[in-house]
Amino acid sequence: MLEPVVNFFSRIFTYIGRGIGFIVGILLWPFMWAGSWYTQRGFILKIVVGLALLLWLGLYGYFFYNTQAWTNFNPDYVASYNFKNQTAPAGEPLAAPAAAATTGTNVAKTCARSAIVTVTADLTDFNVNQNAWISSMLLYKLGFFGMDWDRTPFLDNKASFQRGINSAVRRTGIELVDTLGRVRGTSQIDGDLQKARGNLQFTEDAWYFGLNPFGPKTPTPSYYRSAVNDLRTFNTKLENCNAIFDARADNLIQFIDRIANDIGATSAILKDRSENHNNGWFDTRADDRFWFAYGQLYAYYGLMNAAQVDFRQVLDEKHLTPLWDGMDGQLRSALAIQPWIIANGSEGGWLLPNHLTTMGFYILRVRSNLIDIKQVLQQ
Structure with a gap:
């Protein structure tokens, strides 16, 4: 009696797997096409395209790093000034x-x-x-x-x-x-x-x-x-x-x-x-x-x-x-x-x-x- 239920869920997971595979295929297709195109080009063109790709990856790597690295970010940065011990108003002569x-x-x-x-x-x-x-x-x-x-x-x-x-x-x-x-x-x-x-x-x-x-x-x-x-x-x-x-x-x-x-x-x-x-x-x-x-x-x-x-x-x-x-x-x-x-x-x-x-x-x-x-x- 469980066989129809098992078959039903098997078909569901099969369809889900095919759907995921289809979506992944669509996402990877431009890269696969580019890879195929690249392997068929001449030596000089390969060097030019490769250098351009490395430059592009380097720029994005630098950009990604700088957007994520918040150097010296500190909500308590005011403490470093030690303002509490500064008693003379701005511009006033110091003793x-x-x-x-x-x-x-x-x-x-x-x-x-x-x-x-x-x-x-x-x-x-x-x-x-x-x-x-x-x-x-x-x-x-x-x-x-x-x-x-x-x-x-x-x-x-x-x-x-x-x-x-x-x-x-x-x-x-x-x-x-x-x-x-x-x-x-x-x-x-x-x-x-x-x-x-x-x-x-x-x-x-x-x-x-x-x-x-x-x-x-x-x-x-x-x-x-x-x-x-x-x-x-x-x-x-x-x-x-x-x-x-x-x-x-x-x-x-x-x-x-x-x-x-x-x-x-x-x-x-x-x-x-x-x-x-x-x-x-x-x-x-x-x-x-x-x-x-x-x-x-x-x-x-x-x-x-x-x-x-x-x-x-x-x-x-x-x-x-x-x-x-x-x-x-x-x-x-x-x-x-x-x-x-x-x-x-x-x-x-x-x-x-x-x-x-x-x-x-x-x-x-x-x-x-x-x-x-x-x-x-x-x-």
């Missing part, structure tokens, strides 16, 4: 060493470097020197068989993360030029900060050659590396008391306000994606949205800790340290979210998580803290 004061030795006057400028330069250095800048790599620009990598579920996370950092760095560069790096209305713009801002604003996807306009170009990482040097040059001048860092309360209010607006816009992008494209693990744009927001918060985590040093006097006068530390904790909590696969499930669903909503929650908490700090500063 002479005790030994020099005892012996009466003349020591050159020095001022405190800007922690904001230091972190801005280091984040850019992290993007383009410690790691390869993905967005301007040739294979990233060519896409996946012509499809934008951001529209695929793989190899685009690091590029989005880097662009998120760069978004925060660009915003900071603008504020350094317009307000923080000069006495507003009474001093000229610092030349090094001006150059740094211009270099940081350069397009994110330039390669060595472009079509619009047609011709050779300077790639994006070169501009960003120049910005790093410009920022560090400014900090050296500041240390030598030859530059200005205007750590006034109204400048801090504007800086905080711009950051709140910046992450607020990111929150709106996450909300739109979450509500209108909640396809779970099959939303191929959810990952780049998530990692862009993560990169932004990664950068602002360091920049807000740096601002606490540069504006220490203002924060102490307003007794803002506890509120600022609360914001700092929210930023660090957001960086603890590092899922292997980004899911954009329904907000009311029970099976799939919604990582965009989770990240948006932390962004709004940080933004709320920024608004609270701003209101206290305005009192």
